[in-house]
Amino acid sequence: MAQITATEVEMVQALDAEGNRTPCPEYDDALSTLGAADLRRMYQDMVLLRRFDTQATALQRQGELGLWPPSLGQEAAQIGLGQALRPQDFVFGSYREHGVAFSRGLQPADLLGVFRGTSHGGWDPQKHRFHTYAIVIGTQTLHATGYAMGMNLQGRVGNQDPERDVATVTCFGDGATSQGDVSEALTFAGAYHAPVLFYCQNNQWAISEPVHTQTSADLYRRGEGFGIPGIRVDGNDVLACWAVAQTALEKVRSGAGPLFIEAYTYRRGPHTTADDPTKYRSGAEVEAWERRDPILRMQRYLSREGIIDDAAETELEERAEQFAAEVREACKAMPDPAPADMFSHAYREPHLLVQEEQENYLAYLASLDEEDEQ
Amino acid sequence: MSTAPTEAAEFKLPDVGEGLTEADIASWKVAVGDTVTVNQVLVEIETAKALVELPSPQAGVIEALLAEAGQTVQVGTPIVRFAGEGANDDAAPPQEDGTSAETPAQEQQGEEKTGNTLVGYGASAERRRARRRRGREPQPPRQTPSEPDSSPGPAGRADHDRPGAETGARSGPALASPPVRKLAKDLGIDLREVPPTGLRGNVTRQDLLDYHQRRQPAQQVPATAQPTSSAQTSQTKEETRIPVAGVRKATAAAMVSSAFTAPHVTVFLDVDVTESLEFLAELKQEPVLAHVKITPMLLLARAVCWAVGRNPMVNGRFTEEQIILSPEVNLGIAAATERGLIVPNIKSAQQMSLVQLAEALAALTERAREGKTTPAEMKDGTLTITNVGVFGVDSGTPILNPGESAIVAFGRIRRIPWEHQDQIALRQVTTLAVSADHRILDGKEMALFLSDIGRALADPKVMLL
Incomplete structure (x- = not known):
């Protein structure tokens, strides 16, 4: 299997795999605005995200979740984007955007509900400006494009008002780019000049399909024919991801039209807990990407810069363990929804047919209880 | 709740x-x-x-x-x-x-x-x-006198003590998944007679197998057997029961499919490999081969590839309409692993240099040992070697890997008296066996293939020809 090394793929990078700060001419100005507290927060968020993710994977193995899609390895791509967002921006993601979700103020229990089967969505998308996870591959790119076209019509773009102008973001994977939905979204976004950022996390694998069997072209150039410029960033470099996303989001808010970012990263875990990646890829490939770990390189950089020390590391470790314990408790404490709940979200207004179906179903359940009491 | x-x-x-x-x-x-x-x-x-x-x-x-x-x-x-x-x-x-x-x-x-x-x-x-x-509808009790365990007594297993557990054949269809229904049909068991333990009152595979195992001795007990037979069985030692699952199950299915599809014929040949072993010892001194293991198995792999080149039919596979000859020798190596027998193959082994072949053999063996063999590595094999000699036996009649036409068994190399240059000498001798699919290969082709391998093992120089 072909091994791809950092030097072979041209992409924006600010930290190399060893955590050395590399020159990044176009983005050095933006990066210089980051203070020690910002950098520490990026690092901490990545560590907490990983601890959350490994705990959620364990919960699935313990029978507490029906399924879990791990984000292991994609922390930098998600936290970098998350921290570049402004409160008024709106994100439409896939089902693996746990890091972006946390940056929108969502709590572990919010994310776990769907996978525990206690919720159909999990949160109020408007409140968090973060849509519920899209399970259907690529569909969220259309939702985002439509939303962005609406923002255009409402005049929420290009007012040179960074507090008010809205960027719409859609997160999707390399596999989604093979879906018709994504091409349709690119078509409309390009034609309507929609203020949407296409943020593609190329994690190299669409379940068992490697990216090179899906396309022979670079993904970041996918938008060009639709009139959407693209850029590739090292998705395991949180600084580069933040800088590229932050710059792109500003352009989108300013009315420059849609943009495409390919964050070049790697899914180190299974596609979901229901598949076995050892059956379709080599251990050597996974190990090669472990050496490019996003958290490790940031840790090396921050230690060298004196922004974190051993005491801070210990504290963070304890915090992560405490966080994991809270995740376990929050998961197990989630109440089972009442059977009638599933009918209550179908329509906003009362609906005769749904009401009838609800009554029939509740009557059926009641009849089972009666039978039981006999 | x-x-x-x-x-x-x-x-x-x-x-x-x-x-x-x-x-x-x-x-x-x-x-x-x-x-x-x-x-x-x-x-x-x-x-x-x-x-x-x-x-x-x-x-x-x-x-x-x-x-x-x-x-x-x-x-x-x-x-x-x-x-x-x-x-x-x-x-x-x-x-x-x-x-x-x-x-x-x-x-x-x-x-x-x-x-x-x-x-x-x-x-x-x-x-x-x-x-x-x-x-679980109410179950009318029904006596099945052929069940020795159904008599009350200390000898019965706990679930036999359950009143009515064994004896009730329910009216109406029993609940069971399609694979369990199929298995019941194959075993000739009426599912309604099997006590269900599934969550929905359904008969699980385990229920069925338990019932089947209990039924076995019952069928063998003569009708005149005395009731004391259950007390006697309680004194006999417990059988060890190993579930057929995972690799064992897959191997069993593959062997049955192969053995009863392809008519197997096996031919044998004893070969004096003394000179080849000396040659291998010399090869080990070559710097270019220093990092790989030079083994008789490596030489055999090379010899088989060479012999296939001279006897291409052995690399074919039989379908009802045609015999398909593969241009590649994807050389399967039967590997005994902790999880059971698996047969990964080396793709295009015929194109490899000796170094490449040695490296591929080492990599394949290591992955198999670590349990990391991928399905791709086990697919598309064209011919297999099984090294039974490592287990200390002289030879065997191997069963073909399904879809392949030939399999070579490599016996142990032993020092025995052998005719050498008109004298009886102690020589290093091995036995080679080739099992082949008689639908494709007749005795002549099998013999020529085996004798080519034998020539190459006796004197590797012939491979230069």
């Missing part, structure tokens, strides 16, 4: 793969008495999809492991019991076969205790009980 204080004292086998109903216990990572931490790996299980490690849901001391390695366990069955304040004294003791034998009363109790955590997202206890009642 009730939450008794004893809840979570047991860890039930979860569905780790979206709709799986069972898994095999591959290996335990903890033992009774061990103190474990949250998320510490307890056990490795093998599902239809993957090998998966299960982390502990709680900290505590392992009081009991409720299933054995190799056993197939239904999702939702307790597999670990924790000691301490969560200990569940009511839990039924594990049976010889590892399944818990609960009386109906205990079953209901257990269900209430854990109704909301069956596999994390199951139905509530009340709901399931309601369904189960509907699944």
